[in-house]
Amino acid sequence: MKIRNFLIRIADIYRFVARAVRETILPPYEWKETLHQCFVVGNRSLFLIAFTSFLAGVVFTRQSRPSLASFGAESWLPSLVSQAVIRSLGPLITGLICAGKLGSNIGAELGSMRVSEQIDAMEVSGTRPFSYLVVSRVTATTLMLPLLVVFADAMALLGSYLTVNTINSTGFMLYFNDVSVSVTYVDIFSSIIKAGFFGFAIGIVGCYAGYHAERGTTGVGRAANTAVVASMILIFIVDLLSLQFINLFRR
Amino acid sequence: MKTAEVKQDIKLGIFVVSGVLLFVLAAFFIGSENNLFSRTFTVMAVFKNVEGLKRGDNVWLSGVKIGTVRDVTIAAEGKVLVTMLLKEKQNEFIRRDATASVGSDGLVGNKIVVIRPGVAPQNIADNDTINSLSPTDTQDLINIAKDVGENTRSLTFNLKEVARRVSDGQGIVGDLITDKGSFSHDLRETATNLRQVGANMSKASAQLNDLVYEMKNGQGVIHKLVSDTTMAAVFDDALANVQKVSANSAKIASELEEVVSKVNNNDNALGKLLADTTFANRMEKTMVNAQSASAKLDENMEAMQHNFLLRGYFRKKEKRERKAAEAGDK
Secondary structure, eight states: OHHHHHHHHHHHHHHHHHHHHHHHHSSOOOHHHHHHHHHHHHHHHHHHHHHHHHHHHHHHHHHHHHHHHTTTOGGGHHHHHHHHIIIIIHHHHHHHHHIIIIIHHHHHHHHHHHHTTHHHHHHHHTOOHIIIIIIHHHHHHHHHHHHHHHHHHHHHHHHHHHHHHHHHOOOHHHHHHHHHHHOOHHHHHHHHHHHHHHHHHHHHHHHHHHHTOOSSHHHHHHHHHHHHHHHHHHHHHHHHHHHHHHTTTOO | OHHHHHHHHHHHHHHHHHHHHHHHHHHHHHHHHTTSSSOEEEEEEEESOOTTOOTTOEEEETTEEEEEEEEEEEEETTEEEEEEEEEGGGGGGOBTTOEEEEEESSSSOOEEEEEEOOOOSSBOOTTEEEEEEOOOOHHHHHHHHHHHHHHHHHHHHHHHHHHHHHHTTOHHHHHHHHTOSHHHHHHHHHHHHHHHHHHHHHHHHHHHHHHHHHHHHSSSHHHHHHHOSHHHHHHHHHHHHHHHHHHHHHHHHHHHHHHHHHHHSTTSHHHHHHHOHHHHHHHHHHHHHHHHHHHHHHHHHHHHHTSHHHHHHHHHHHHHHHHHHHHHHO
């Protein structure tokens, strides 16, 4: 019985994802709502992302420094931090913060709409709630996450630079020259593309949880909770898979 | 409502544009490190072994990064073709006979290609192949080290044998070191003699020195010989005289020869005296006769002394002589 339910749930998820993709590609497009969602996802998350990445950069630099200094390789700090930040730390921080902030937001929003039967009302009035609610959100998270990752990387490196500058008085030019020597195109493009998948995962999980929220007051809370937890797990799984995939391109 | 939406859109636009700009900037910086946007030229080198050199490793000229390794491919057995992408600006510093070698930018650092510029008059051009110095294979080094170790072992074994023999006092070296055999004794004696010889030598050389000084500066004949120019004229005269004397001698000798030849011919008195035997015999007989004649005369004289006529004279003479002798005794 459990297996049967599980398989039905899988089929349902598949149908939901397929529909989201199909409606994203095919017209009509909900431009206005999509732009609004982009604003919500991008601009409203920017400060949070920038602040946490900056702190992560500072902390990571200060944590790595002693082990590098123990064999006299402090000069490798920029290259170590930049590779760590751009390959993994930046996308991961952005993904997890967004999963917490946006996942819960989307899940709760759609869940309450489902619970208060607004979605049903939209379906009756013929405003195509799926395209309006789900596609716009998924598109917004998929497009905005990569941009947020760019900001996150920049802020993390800035934090790292300020730390290194305070401790070792390394110059700005030297630091960012080291960074650009050690970072490759594979690193930044893979990081950006990965962030797109993270965004898609956050959006689709949040929407699915909200769209399928159970009736009753607990349904909204559970939908928000499911959205956050599932999207975080998905982010780690996507990170692992992308690592395997990107390693094919590394020399 | 409308203005709020426009504001949102503007903010979103700023967000997107700045994000994209940041990304493009990063891409540009990384690209410029990998020579993606500057003018470049390609140089190739063939190595036997590149020791793990890979795409993207740096190329150094005099310690300055001038490009990156674009490709590493195996061209044939024991031949690795390394294609390097160098900045266009640097080609004036690299000559046709430049050499490339694989090095390392630190103890645990990445592999790098080190280019030595060369001295040929022509600069390097696009797609040129330059000479290469392959790094010594680690396995080769180990083999060499093994050989060295084996040699060292046999060497130390021989040294041990030599040391043993020396400490036992065998051979000349052992004799010398233990100071027991005859050789060291001889050597010591030789050294003593040598020292004496040295002392003598120094004395001799001092004297020689004095002599030379005397010859140069003193009053002796040699000094005159050496330094007096007037002596040369005198010598010339002397030599002329000697010449004259020898000429006279020759003349005298020829005359003497003539005399001797004349003497040898016995048609003159001297010749007869020397060469005629009958004359000699007669001469001998005459001498014999003269002898007997004088003996007879002696006898006659004795007889005369006893003659009364002359006896008085002899007696007086005898007395005078006796008196003279007595006076002499007194």
